[in-house]
Amino acid sequence: MTELEKKLKAKIPGEDTGIEIRHSLCAICSPGHHCGVDCYVKDGKIVRVEGTPEHPYNHGKLCTKGSSLRNYIYREDRIRTPLRRVGERGEGKFEPISWDEAYRIIAEELNKVKERYSPHAVTFTSGYCKWYRPIFHRFAHVFGSVNFSTDDCCCSASKVIADKVTAGCGAGPDMGHANTFLGWNYEGYYSGHLSVGGVQKLKERGGKVIIIDIRYTPAAKNLADIYLQIRPGTDGALALGMAKLIIDNGWADMDYVEKYTYGFEQYKALVDQYPLDKVSQITGLDPDDIYAATKLYATNGPACCNYSASALVHHINGFNSHRAILCLSALTGNFDRAGGNVPNPPSYIHKPAGFKTKEHEFRSERYPGGQERIGARRFPLWDQQFDEFQGMDLLRQLETDDPYPVRAIFGMGMNAKMYPQTDRLLRAMKEKLDFFVEVDMFMTYTAKYADIVLPACSSLERSELKAYQGGYLVYTQPAIQPLYESRSDVDILCDLARVMDLDDAYLKAGYEACMDHIIEGCGLTVADLKKNDSLPMKVPTAKWPAQPGGCLKNGFKTATGKFEFYSTAIAKIDPKYGLDPLPSYYDSLADQNDPETKAAYPFYLCTGARLAHALHSRTHETPWLRSLCPEPLCELNVEDAARLGIQEGNLVALSSPYGEIHAKATLTHKTQPGVVLMLHGYTKANVNELIGMDHLDPYSGYPGFKGMRCAVRKCQEVQ
Numbered sequence: 001m002t003e004l005e006k007k008l009k010a011k012i013p014g015e016d017t018g019i020e021i022r023h024s025l026c027a028i029c030s031p032g033h034h035c036g037v038d039c040y041v042k043d044g045k046i047v048r049v050e051g052t053p054e055h056p057y058n059h060g061k062l063c064t065k066g067s068s069l070r071n072y073i074y075r076e077d078r079i080r081t082p083l084r085r086v087g088e089r090g091e092g093k094f095e096p097i098s099w100d101e102a103y104r105i106i107a108e109e110l111n112k113v114k115e116r117y118s119p120h121a122v123t124f125t126s127g128y129c130k131w132y133r134p135i136f137h138r139f140a141h142v143f144g145s146v147n148f149s150t151d152d153c154c155c156s157a158s159k160v161i162a163d164k165v166t167a168g169c170g171a172g173p174d175m176g177h178a179n180t181f182l183g184w185n186y187e188g189y190y191s192g193h194l195s196v197g198g199v200q201k202l203k204e205r206g207g208k209v210i211i212i213d214i215r216y217t218p219a220a221k222n223l224a225d226i227y228l229q230i231r232p233g234t235d236g237a238l239a240l241g242m243a244k245l246i247i248d249n250g251w252a253d254m255d256y257v258e259k260y261t262y263g264f265e266q267y268k269a270l271v272d273q274y275p276l277d278k279v280s281q282i283t284g285l286d287p288d289d290i291y292a293a294t295k296l297y298a299t300n301g302p303a304c305c306n307y308s309a310s311a312l313v314h315h316i317n318g319f320n321s322h323r324a325i326l327c328l329s330a331l332t333g334n335f336d337r338a339g340g341n342v343p344n345p346p347s348y349i350h351k352p353a354g355f356k357t358k359e360h361e362f363r364s365e366r367y368p369g370g371q372e373r374i375g376a377r378r379f380p381l382w383d384q385q386f387d388e389f390q391g392m393d394l395l396r397q398l399e400t401d402d403p404y405p406v407r408a409i410f411g412m413g414m415n416a417k418m419y420p421q422t423d424r425l426l427r428a429m430k431e432k433l434d435f436f437v438e439v440d441m442f443m444t445y446t447a448k449y450a451d452i453v454l455p456a457c458s459s460l461e462r463s464e465l466k467a468y469q470g471g472y473l474v475y476t477q478p479a480i481q482p483l484y485e486s487r488s489d490v491d492i493l494c495d496l497a498r499v500m501d502l503d504d505a506y507l508k509a510g511y512e513a514c515m516d517h518i519i520e521g522c523g524l525t526v527a528d529l530k531k532n533d534s535l536p537m538k539v540p541t542a543k544w545p546a547q548p549g550g551c552l553k554n555g556f557k558t559a560t561g562k563f564e565f566y567s568t569a570i571a572k573i574d575p576k577y578g579l580d581p582l583p584s585y586y587d588s589l590a591d592q593n594d595p596e597t598k599a600a601y602p603f604y605l606c607t608g609a610r611l612a613h614a615l616h617s618r619t620h621e622t623p624w625l626r627s628l629c630p631e632p633l634c635e636l637n638v639e640d641a642a643r644l645g646i647q648e649g650n651l652v653a654l655s656s657p658y659g660e661i662h663a664k665a666t667l668t669h670k671t672q673p674g675v676v677l678m679l680h681g682y683t684k685a686n687v688n689e690l691i692g693m694d695h696l697d698p699y700s701g702y703p704g705f706k707g708m709r710c711a712v713r714k715c716q717e718v719q
């Protein structure tokens with residue numbers, strides 16, 4: 001009896017149930033959180049999904065979203081066949097066509113744009129999905145375009161760049177050896193529930209936890225010894241004020257500072273401008289609380305810090321806020337030390353796993369050059385530090401043709417609702433594009449604007465290579481056949497490479513061959529991985545856990561070889577952009593502070609703070625998940641609601657200078673007066689209609705999703 005048969009017997013005793021268990025993974029959320037699942041399959045259909053107990057990542061656990069995986073893949077709005085548009089763009093009228101016909105049209109249309117304009121007039125744009133990216137990225141470049149972009153233009157790459165220009169690399173919290181955890185906008189219960197166990201263990205050992213968040217979250221309630229409810233977007237000022245306290249009270253590790261850092265004197269001059277009373281005024285925090293948190297962090301070491309993937313950098317001052325917080329780690333001697341923050345570079349697609357792959361070379365070795373990327377002129381630091389175009393500049397370039405026209409988009413899981421001023425983007429796409437092809441699992445609001453729509457299959461229907469912390473790799477086998485006529489994204493790209501006769505032997509050879517090339521030298525091949533029933537295998541060359549001390553011994557990967565309080569990479573950017581090499585603080589509403597705007601839009605709008613039942617736009621139409629919160633909700637503080645005569649469940653209008661949306665009000669004590677929270681990704685009540693397309697961080701180009709002015713008013717009960 002095989003292991004899987006034994007497992008089935010233990011679960012479902014009896015003969016001939018017709019059921020088989022097959023391992024796969026849930027790909028609803030981030031690549032770092034793809035949990036192993038046991039799929040119970042009967043007559044080619046998934047009848048039950050459970051967490052895989054022997055999976056080294058989730059050990060059998062599944063979250064709310066994973067528990068709805070079956071409901072997600074069998075959604076009614078799955079795209080069933082390749083489609084050609086027959087109505088107006090946006091109307092949603094299509095006719096089914098064959099795969100061969102679809103490939104022929106795509107090849108023809110993309111080549112037409114290439115000939116008429118240039119290869120760079122075709123952009124390759126991915127949404128949140130990460131797994132096909134090395135193939136898609138290479139495809140774009142082999143086609144000849146410099147323009148490849150993903151959700152990295154507004155997710156966590158700003159943080160990655162801030163890490164790079166400060167410390168040469170990022171570093172994760174070494175929770176296992178820390179005495180104090182500084183959970184700076186840490187909300188693991190919602191955004192990554194398997195991380196909470198590490199914090200709980202630290203507490204069981206007697207460790208201390210500080211949580212800094214604008215809302216009173218489960219993390220604040222369950223984990224915090226000190227909770228600071230900060231005014232949104234003021235984190236940079238708090239970090240500078242904490243640095244001043246640390247230096248003034250002699251809590252800094254001056255030995256570390258002297259040996260391993262650069263620019264301390266300039267940094268000290270900056271933080272001297274942030275005395276406690278001023279910081280208290282900016283952040284709305286009690287000076288005693290700031291003092292207590294700073295003392296705990298600086299004197300109860302080793303101390304590690306959470307660097308949120310996105311919450312901070314979703315403010316237009318967020319790049320610098322992140323740098324200011326990171327600097328605390330060097331100031332207290334906690335960077336690259338056990339129990340502090342330890343560098344741990346990604347092995348494959350964002351995931352640190354302790355071994356090397358050729359992913360980066362695979363993505364970028366065919367970069368064609370010959371044209372500047374979209375956004376390069378506006379966001380030079382981004383362009384210099386990241387290997388994708390800044391997608392937040394796509395709308396401007398579409399509208400203006402400056403510096404050159406964009407006339408085709410090849411989208412994979414591209415969701416216009418990810419971008420500020422969604423409808424303006426769709427309008428520009430409708431008017432300016434000669435051709436738009438979109439690959440998605442579902443018929444989305446965005447896909448309705450495409451000329452050709454292709455059906456992608458889900459993680460349960462495909463093979464996929466993935467790395468896991470702990471030094472693991474997995475190559476999954478499909479648990480069921482692709483539904484309807486859907487195909488795997490990577491097969492679509494490799495098929496097209498053949499149909500278009502692109503000059504690349506790897507893409508033409510197919511996904512498996514590409515993956516074998518990428519992992520070559522790690523000690524395992526795809527053939528080895530395929531023998532393991534879709535379960536992760538330990539990679540022989542993996543060094544796990546990451547050991548601290550590499551930067552301290554060999555030098556930081558910055559121009560000075562030191563941790564740079566004063567960033568030499570930023571100092572090199574043309575001064576006309578006004579980027580400060582020091583992590584200076586400025587207002588997160590700096591572009592909206594004229595008296596009229598202030599008066600008309602008095603609330604601070606924070607959009608997209610994560611909730612457990614939802615992931616961006618992709619889960620809102622999944623019936624089981626939507627049933628947990630059927631209406632788009634706007635969270636208002638009870639005092640504000642009382643002032644505006646708004647009660648629980650009333651319909652309210654949220655507006656900004658860019659648009660207006662309607663949502664049901666829910667009243668809360670968990671946020672401060674003056675702050676409004678709203679989840680993103682809804683088609684009706686799409687909060688990104690309120691965020692201005694130019695409300696961007698000048699360092700990274702990131703939108704101020706979590707810091708925008710808005711107005712709230714009660715409206716009639718009819719929508």
Ligand SMILES: Nc1nc2c(c(=O)[nH]1)N[C@H]1C(S)=C(S)[C@@H](COP(=O)(O)OP(=O)(O)OC[C@H]3O[C@@H](n4cnc5c(=O)[nH]c(N)nc54)[C@H](O)[C@@H]3O)O[C@H]1N2
Nearest residue numbers: 127128155413415418439440456607608616617618680705
């Ligand atoms: N206002 C506001 N906006 C935000 C944010 C916020 O906090 N506030 N967060 C930002 C962040 S951090 C991120 S990461 C982005 C995420 O932004 P999005 O890219 O919008 O994320 P999703 O809606 O999850 O996924 C995009 C599409 O991928 C499709 N898809 C799912 N699986 C597959 C697959 O296997 N293949 C293909 N081809 N398609 C698939 C889904 O159906 C969906 O249409 O949103 C950003 N936008």
Ligand SMILES: Nc1nc2c(c(=O)[nH]1)N[C@H]1C(S)=C(S)[C@@H](COP(=O)(O)OP(=O)(O)OC[C@H]3O[C@@H](n4cnc5c(=O)[nH]c(N)nc54)[C@H](O)[C@@H]3O)O[C@H]1N2
Nearest residue numbers: 185187191212214232233308309310311609610614615616
């Ligand atoms: N359930 C679920 N999980 C997800 C996702 C999802 O959509 N749903 N998305 C995934 C993705 S793409 C990403 S990028 C990560 C993001 O994950 P995180 O980085 O954890 O981001 P958030 O949960 O948006 O924000 C974390 C906390 O920051 C707080 N916050 C907001 N503004 C401020 C501020 O100005 N200052 C401070 N101090 N706190 C603030 C929020 O209230 C929230 O509790 O989550 C991933 N995990």
Ligand SMILES: [Mo]
Nearest residue numbers: 154155156310
């Ligand atoms: Mo993200």
